[in-house]
Amino acid sequence: EPEVTQTPSHQVTQMGQEVILRCVPISNHLYFYWYRQILGQKVEFLVSFYNNEISEKSEIFDDQFSVERPDGSNFTLKIRSTKLEDSAMYFCASKGQGRTDTQYFGPGTRLTVL
Amino acid sequence: DQQVKQNSPSLSVQEGRISILNCDYTNSMFDYFLWYKKYPAEGPTFLISISSIKDKNEDGRFTVFLNKSAKHLSLHIVPSQPGDSAVYFCAARRGHYSGGGADGLTFGKGTHLIIQP
Secondary structure, eight states: OOOOEEEOSEEEEOTTOOEEEEEEOOTTOOEEEEEEEOTTSOEEEEEEEETTEEEEEOTTOOTTEEEEOOSSSOEEEEESSOOGGGOEEEEEEEEOSSTTOOOEEOOOEEEEEO | OOSEEOOOSEEEEETTSOEEEEEEEOOTTEEEEEEEEEOTTSOOEEEEEEETTOSEEEETTEEEEEETTTTEEEEEESSOOGGGOEEEEEEEEESOOTTSSOOOOEEOOOEEEEEEO
């Protein structure tokens, strides 16, 4: 069964450093998403991406964040200058074409900012 | 701003009995609701969904009920099995967005279901 994959599974970085989290969505999906879950809190929407542009973003997704689909398979989330409060699980999700198609989530990348 | 609320942080149920997980929402613009199951160190796994034009959707042991007037939905698992022990998230999507389905989901805080043998 097709699945969303994410790399790395765990990323440790120093505060102020740039990180890139990578995702390979399900191959025929058209909509891509990033979410995060800070330890002990709920899953929060960051950004959605469709047709090579951002469709929607939350207030969390500020100028420090950017997303890109550099080729036909990868979808990346970049954090330019990490802060301690960026430590969280980051989940990528993808969805097919219909309005009621389900978002399928990857296993997540645990980002630890020291 | 808790637009999706799961008021029970945990629930313990005997194996073989019914598990009922509840979810309330406040945003009238939500038109599609989903339940996800999550194990530690894994991503959320889709279980079942329901459109706001329906009041019930069933898939095997899982049934979701939607009461729009009360802004309440529930997930029933019958019979409950040990493998059902996990955190269950209720999630909702706004229907007014014109982007053709690119809405981000709004999640509740989750309910930790524990199935006791």
